[in-house]
Every structure is written in structure tokens, then in C-alpha cells.
Amino acid sequence: xxxxxxxxxxxxxxxxxxxxxxxxxxxxxxxxxxxxxxxxxxxxxxxxxxxxxxxxxxxxxxxxxxxxxxxxxxxxxxxxxxxxxxxxxxxxxxxxxxxxxxxxxxxxxxxxxxxxxxxxxxxxxxxxxxxxxxxxxxxxxxxxxxxxxxxxxxxxxxxxxxxxxxxxxxxxxxxxxxxxxxxxxxxxxxxxxxxxxxxxxxxxxxxxxxxxxxxxxxxxxxxxxxxxxxxxxxxxxxxxxxxxxxxxxxxxxxxxxxxxxxxxxxxxxxxxxxxxxxxxxxxxxxxxxxxxxxxxxxxxxxxxxxxxxxxxxxxxxxxxxxxxxxxxxxxxxxxxxxxxxxxxxxxxxxxxxxxxxxxxxxxxxxxxxxxxxxxxxxxxxxxxxxxxxxxxxxxxxxxxxxxxxxxxxxxxxxxxxxxxxxxxxxx
Numbered sequence: 524x525x526x527x528x529x530x531x532x533x534x535x536x537x538x539x540x541x542x543x544x545x546x547x548x549x550x551x552x553x554x555x556x557x558x559x560x561x562x563x564x565x566x567x568x569x570x571x572x573x574x575x576x577x578x579x580x581x582x583x584x585x586x587x588x589x590x591x592x593x594x595x596x597x598x599x600x601x602x603x604x605x606x607x608x609x610x611x612x613x614x615x616x617x618x619x620x621x622x623x624x625x626x627x628x629x630x631x632x633x634x635x636x637x638x639x640x641x642x643x644x645x646x647x648x649x650x651x652x653x654x655x656x657x658x659x660x661x662x663x664x665x666x667x668x669x670x671x672x673x674x675x676x677x678x679x680x681x682x683x684x685x686x687x688x689x690x691x692x693x694x695x696x697x698x699x700x701x702x703x704x705x706x707x708x709x710x711x712x713x714x715x716x717x718x719x720x721x722x723x724x725x726x727x728x729x730x731x732x733x734x735x736x737x738x739x740x741x742x743x744x745x746x747x748x749x750x751x752x753x754x755x756x757x758x759x760x761x762x763x764x765x766x767x768x769x770x771x772x773x774x775x776x777x778x779x780x781x782x783x784x785x786x787x788x789x790x791x792x793x794x795x796x797x798x799x800x801x802x803x804x805x806x807x808x809x810x811x812x813x814x815x816x817x818x819x820x821x822x823x824x825x826x827x828x829x830x831x832x833x834x835x836x837x838x839x840x841x842x843x844x845x846x847x848x849x850x851x852x853x854x855x856x857x858x859x860x861x862x863x864x865x866x867x868x869x870x871x872x873x874x875x876x877x878x879x880x881x882x883x884x885x886x887x888x889x890x891x892x893x894x895x896x897x898x899x900x901x902x903x904x905x906x907x908x909x910x911x912x913x914x915x916x917x918x919x920x921x922x923x924x925x926x927x928x929x930x931x932x933x934x935x936x937x938x939x940x941x942x943x944x945x946x947x948x949x950x
Contacts, residue, residue: 524549524669524676527560527578529571534587537868537875538620539570546659546863547666548679566673570616579669584614586621597621599650604657615661622647622658622860624868625849628831637765637826638798642851647860653851657860659915681863681916684751685909685948688847688883689743689923690792690823691757691783692767696736696931697727699769699776700761720932734775739928742938744786749949753787755780756823756847759807760794765826771810780814790821790847797837798828804837821881823847835867835878850883850922853893855904857884862917884908886922887937898940902947909948919948 524543528535536553543549554560560567560575567578574580584607586597597606597618606618621627633644647653659681669676697705705728709721726732743753757780758768769776783789791811793804804822812819822845824834829848846867850858859882867878885905890896896904905921912919921944927937 524566524568525552525554525560525563526568526570527554527557527575528569529573529583530588531555532588533873533875534620534624534868535570535616537866538587538616538623539568541623541865542616542619542662542665543568545865546662546681547669548677548681549666549669550678566669566676568669579672581616581665582609582612582614584609584617586614586617597646599652604650604652613661615665619658619661620868623865624870625831625859626870629870638828638830639826639852642853642856642858645858647856647858648854652860653854653856653858655911656857656862656915656917659861659863659917663915683913683916683950684918685945685950686752686754686881686918686920687743687746687750687787687923687945688754688756688790688823688920689739689925689928690825691739691755691779691925692792692825693736693769693925694757694771694776694779695734695769695773696926696929697724698734699773735931736925736929737775737779738930738938739923739925740779740782740786742928742930742941746942746945747786749945751950754790754821754847755783755787756790756792756821757783757811758792758794758825759810760796760802763795765795771814777814780811781816784815784817788821789815789817789819790823790845791819792823792825795825795828798824798830798834821845821847827852832869832871835876835880836869844877845879845881847881847883847920849880850886850920852886852889854889855885855908858882862912862915862919864918881918881920883920883922884912887927887940888922888924891927891937898936901940902943905944906947909944913948921948 526539540551543551569575569578570581571583586607599606605613607614627646631640631644635641642648712721727734759771760766761768791808794802796802797804808819827848861882864879864881867876867880869876885908890901909919927934930938
């Protein structure tokens with residue numbers, strides 16, 4: 524498809540290429556000369572204030588070229604949930620660029636106790652578009668109009684996929700912990716009369732029983748053929764108030780990381796302090812790569828703490844191909860209104876980068892701990908999200924934690940939930 528814009532810019536090329544090629548599967552050729560565009564035949568799309576005879580037209584509102592400063596941002600209007608209307612028509616490219624460029628993340632100053640933006644402060648939640656993949660729905664609407672006018676233009680349809688990701692926050696429950704921490708935990712258990720956990724802890728530490736949290740790997744391996752990808756994000760620190768991973772040098776930790784790399788893929792889970800520069804995410808990544816013996820291509824910040832644009836420019840992330848941090852910590856939904864991986868656009872340097880952002884739609888701890896959902900409600904919520912992603916041919920990314928997948932003691936019911944969700948979400 525030939526594409527012409529009245530005001531071509533890196534931003535316009537970025538979003539048009541993503542919508543037409545990445546989502547709709549349409550090859551794109553940009554044409555700057557208006558006369559060449561007008562005289563061409565076949566599928567054509569113009570993005571501007573001027574219409575061209577025989578071409579599909581998307582109105583240009585100007586919003587794509589002007590970062591929003593102050594104010595409440597754009598407004599979603601009408602039943603079609605439109606943004607940036609021009610004489611009743613929607614500048615769909617400006618709306619999608621506003622979401623994919625993460626302008627709301629860059630502008631918002633509200634933070635929770637962990638330095639994260641609460642979902643209630645985000646544009647997608649305030650405007651009521653966080654529950655559906657708005658970007659894909661708008662793109663498919665445009666795609667249907669193109670296909671009606673020029674049948675066969677779409678060379679490939681979007682393919683639904685399910686990517687299971689597991690945050691390995693602990694790796695092990697009992698093994699790989701300092702003796703004084705194990706002793707302190709045992710004293711607390713004795714004082715409340717919890718003798719079985721005390722005995723279990725010391726059996727595991729003595730090597731007479733397997734560590735129960737290693738069962739998280741068993742759960743994923745048992746259902747591996749039902750998912751398109753499986754990625755384990757390993758936390759490499761255990762000495763902070765919010766970092767509780769077992770010692771990565773412990774033989775069972777190393778064995779778990781190496782086994783995970785055989786089951787699926789392994790990513791780095793940069794520790795809590797890396798967001799503030801108190802730790803080096805790059806050093807953590809290098810250590811993980813040495814243990815598994817292969818490069819690490821994916822990253823997700825621990826506690827979903829990121830500071831834009833710095834986090835995405837960090838060597839541990841920018842040198843990798845995928846970042847999986849974008850998602851809600853306190854609800855389900857589509858934080859940036861999309862379920863298709865997209866290249867990060869660096870607003871400050873006005874360029875499309877090689878960092879691919881993979882947005883997730885659901886996370887077990889968000890629904891269980893923050894929303895207070897019971898197992899049946901977690902299943903319904905996750906299945907609803909996967910159905911909505913399936914309807915637009917997107918990528919459904921679910922987030923789980925090793926403690927829940929272990930099924931150990933207080934986590935006993937959650938492996939069944941995991942299996943039900945994976946079975947329902949299978950491609």
C-alpha cells in the first residue's frame with residue numbers, strides 16, 4: 524500500500540508502519556511526492572488534511588506532532604470511543620501514537636509507595652478503554668475498510684498467541700537462604716506451633732527433600748505444549764526489603780535456572796533497587812547469562828518499577844530485544860490499550876528503537892492480592908482477557924509467580940487455576 528502524508532514525520536511513519544504492517548499485515552511504501560501518489564494505481568492511503576481521489580483518507584489533527592503538556596490529555600468520545608476528532612472523523616494514527624509512545628507514563632507525576640503510577644491515574648483507566656485492546660480494534664476497523672475497497676490487500680492475518688511468563692521472585696522456598704534467616708523463620712513458626720514447616724525447612728536444607736518452589740517449573744513443563752512461549756524471569760538478589768530470591772550461587776538455584784532454560788526461555792528480573800540506580804541491572808543480567816550459558820533477551824522490572832525513559836535506555840534493557848514490564852499491578856487490562864508487541868518510540872530523541880515492548884494483560888498477584896479475587900473469579904477474569912485478545916488476533920501475555928505455581932501449602936489451589944487458564948487460552 525502506498526502511503527502519503529501532508530506532514531511526514533518519524534512519528535507518523537512509526538505508527539503507520541506499526542498499524543498497517545505489524546497489525547494488519549500490509550506492506551507499506553511511503554511516497555513523499557503528492558503528484559506521484561495521485562497518479563499511482565492500487566491501494567493508497569493519505570494521512571493529512573487534504574483528500575486524494577481514489578485513496579483511503581485518515582484525517583490529520585496535528586496531535587501526533589505536538590506532545591501534550593499539562594492538562595488532562597485527549598478525551599475518548601462517543602460509542603466508538605474515538606480520540607482526536609476532526610470534523611467528526613477520527614485521527615486514528617494520533618490516538619494510537621499517543622498510547623504507544625507512552626506519553627501518559629512520561630507525563631504522570633502521581634506515584635504509589637513503590638514509585639509506580641497507580642492505575643487510577645492512567646489515561647486508559649480514566650477514559651474507560653483499559654478493558655479492551657483499543658489499538659487493535661481501531662486498526663482492524665481501518666483494515667476492514669481497506670479490504671472492502673481493495674480485496675486481498677492484507678497479506679497475512681494477525682495470529683493469536685499465548686505467552687506464559689513466570690516471575691521467579693523466590694526460586695526456592697527454603698534452600699539457598701542464610702542460616703540466620705532460616706533460624707529466625709523457624710523460631711517464629713515454633714512460637715505459633717507450626718511444627719510441620721519447621722521440619723520441612725530443615726529437611727530441604729539438609730538435602731533430604733526437594734524444595735517445594737521448584738514445582739513451579741513442573742507446572743509449566745507439564746503444559747508447555749499448550750502455550751506458544753514460556754519465559755521465566757529470574758530475580759538475582761535476595762538481600763533487600765523487597766528482593767527475596769534465593770542465593771543464585773546455590774546449586775539448586777543454578778539447577779532451576781538451567782532447567783528453566785531447557786523448558787522455555789529465561790529473562791532477567793532486575794531487582795527493586797535497579798530502578799533507582801542503587802544496583803546494576805547489567806551485572807545481574809551477566810550473572811544470569813553465565814549460569815545458563817546463553818544470552819538473555821528479555822527483561823521485566825521487579826515490582827513493575829520503571830522510570831521512563833531511563834529504564835528502557837538502560838544497557839540491561841536497551842541491549843536486549845524485549846521488555847515485559849508494561850502492565851497493571853493492581854488490576855487486569857491493557858495499560859497502553861494494546862495487546863500487540865510494539866517497538867518503543869523514544870520521544871526525546873524522536874526515533875523508533877530496537878526495544879520491543881511486550882504488554883501483558885493479566886497477573887496472578889494483581890488479581891489475588893490487590894483485587895482480592897477468589898480462584899473462580901481469577902479464572903473468569905483471565906479467560907475474558909484472553910478471549911478479547913483472541914478476537915483481535917493479538918498476543919495474550921499472562922504473568923504468574925513461582926510461589927503460586929508451586930501449589931505449596933497456602934498456594935495449594937493456584938496450580939489448578941493456572942491449568943484452567945492455559946487450557947482456555949491455548950491457540
